Amino acid sequence: MTTKLSVNINKVALIRNARGANIPDLMEFARKCQDYGADGITVHPRPDERHITREDVRNLSKLFPNEGCEYNIEGYPTEDFIRLVLEAKPSQVTLVPDDPQQLTSDHGWDAIAHRDMLTESVKEFRSNNIRTSLFIDPIPQQLEAVKQIGADRIEFYTGPYAHDFPLAQSDEQRTQLVHSFVAVLPLINELGLGINAGHDLNLDNLSFLKESIPQLLEVSIGQALVRDCLYFGLENTIPMYKRLLC
Numbered sequence: 001m002t003t004k005l006s007v008n009i010n011k012v013a014l015i016r017n018a019r020g021a022n023i024p025d026l027m028e029f030a031r032k033c034q035d036y037g038a039d040g041i042t043v044h045p046r047p048d049e050r051h052i053t054r055e056d057v058r059n060l061s062k063l064f065p066n067e068g069c070e071y072n073i074e075g076y077p078t079e080d081f082i083r084l085v086l087e088a089k090p091s092q093v094t095l096v097p098d099d100p101q102q103l104t105s106d107h108g109w110d111a112i113a114h115r116d117m118l119t120e121s122v123k124e125f126r127s128n129n130i131r132t133s134l135f136i137d138p139i140p141q142q143l144e145a146v147k148q149i150g151a152d153r154i155e156f157y158t159g160p161y162a163h164d165f166p167l168a169q170s171d172e173q174r175t176q177l178v179h180s181f182v183a184v185l186p187l188i189n190e191l192g193l194g195i196n197a198g199h200d201l202n203l204d205n206l207s208f209l210k211e212s213i214p215q216l217l218e219v220s221i222g223q224a225l226v227r228d229c230l231y232f233g234l235e236n237t238i239p240m241y242k243r244l245l246c
């Protein structure tokens with residue numbers, strides 16, 4: 001099964017914001033991602049608008065629907081965020097538990113503790129035909145809570161996997177790194193949840209994750225992909241990632 005590549009363009013916005021002018025142009029970058037084969041564009045607007053602004057979220061929504069390319073908006077479901085997402089009407093919203101000051105997402109939801117709030121948010125998005133995904137760690141009780149909440153998918157937080165991947169020298173060590181994901185795959189199948197993954201994925205660690213989770217539907221990748229664009233160019237980088245996802 002082919003896994004979809006959603007390109008997270010936060011860092012492109014960060015470079016633009018450093019100078020105040022519209023360089024690089026985020027809309028043009030997103031259009032080119034689509035031209036070069038990206039299956040999706042992901043943005044993660046933060047309350048302080050340090051990279052993606054609310055205006056970006058609205059402008060980017062004009063590029064969709066686009067056959068073969070989806071819009072995915074990530075964020076903590078504050079009232080402001082929910083309003084923005086309902087306005088932008090993406091294909092998917094990925095809810096993440098990060099507080100406003102956090103540098104980047106570094107853990108999945110405690111879906112048990114936040115069950116009521118997440119159930120309300122998910123219901124609102126689903127009734128507007130927006131697919132919902134919850135950023136989560138591979139813990140059986142959390143996955144069961146995701147199902148009760150009514151989300152369509154989970155996004156595995158892959159930060160720790162990616163962090164330790166360069167240290168794993170043997171197949172056995174690499175297998176150990178994905179053990180917690182692989183162990184919950186039968187439960188996820190039983191619950192009927194789709195699987196996305198993201199965080200710190202790159203050209204080195206992506207193939208092994210994909211092989212280990214054959215039903216992986218989508219990965220969202222930002223930091224490393226933007227780095228690779230500096231070396232290889234966007235036109236080459238997107239196909240390099242996509243080849244690993246076939």
Ligand code: PXP
Nearest residue numbers: 044105198199200220221222223
């Ligand atoms: N998934 C989520 C929920 C994220 O918060 C991020 C970072 O914005 C990513 C995926 C992409 O991570 P990276 O930039 O490390 O590829």
